Amino acid sequence: MSRRVPEFAVLTGVFLGVSTLVSGAVLAWGLYATVVVGAVVSYPFVAFGIVRDNDPAATIPPRWLLAAGAVVAVAGGVGVVVGDPTPGGVLSAVLVAALLGAPAAAYATRFGADLNPVAPRITVLAGGAAGLALLVAGLATGRPLVGAAASVLAGLGAALYGTERGVDVDARTKRLVAAGGGVVGIGIVGVGVARGGPLGPWLLVGIAAAVVPSLYAALTRARSGGSRRPRRSR
Structure with missing residues (x-):
């Protein structure tokens, strides 16, 4: 049964x-x-x-x-x-596609579909770059919330994929990445203040840039450095 x-x-x-x-x-x-x-x-x-x-x-x-x-x-x-x-519709389409495809991608990653021809570290870097690009696209198209959400999915998803595929990041590096995210977030808010006008969109994007690295560090805390369990060879 x-x-x-x-x-x-x-x-x-x-x-x-x-x-x-x-x-x-x-x-x-x-x-x-x-x-x-x-x-x-x-x-x-x-x-x-x-x-x-x-x-x-x-x-x-x-x-x-x-x-x-x-x-x-x-x-x-x-x-x-x-x-x-x-352009705003295209950005929204990216978010919708990411939301709909994320569960299947997570399952395939967890149970070893092994279809990604790109090295895990390159995937992580590409996901981070895509996340930043989506943040900028959200501001450029007047849809900062959509851009921030898509950025979180792209950046955090790529980072977690890399962790599952054996990208080993020690605790010190994670702290540096989290601190760097905070600096980038503050910088984005600073640009918004300097430009004048409504600060809300810039604040939202700055928070997203700061939160994602910290969230990654928190979610993978138990797998930092030597604490991560060795993966079985396939």
Whole structure:
């Protein structure tokens, strides 16, 4: 019975997702609404099945789920751009795609899909650069909240991916990174003060820049330096 519960939950989630897609097509909801509603009704059941399963990778192959998540993410992002083909709409599409694809990417990373051809350290650096770019894009398009949220997902997601893939950062370096994030955040707020005008967007972006490195250090505190458990070879 313990094996049937997670498998039944996954099947239920898939059934609800497919039903939503059919309903959206029949009722002409639009691509964005259909994809988001489908993800909202199906993801919790799939997550429940994963948590309750003793061997999730045997029930749900990581590569299959990653592929499905990528399709959902791309569809959701395209749906946003179709409805709002502006630079701000593109930024919102990035956020939606990241939100929809993050669960599948996290699962694939945790259970070893190993599809990323880029070295983990390069992925971490690329994620940090993307996070900064998204912060700037949020200010440039007048959507600082969207840019900050997308930045957190990109930067923190890449950092946690690197940790899972064996990028070993000692506690001292993490403290320096967290301090550096604080300095960058203060600098961003300082630029906003110097430019004049509403300070709210600059304050929001500065907080995001300061919080992400500290949040990463806190989430990976138990795996700093020698305290991290050795990974099994694949």
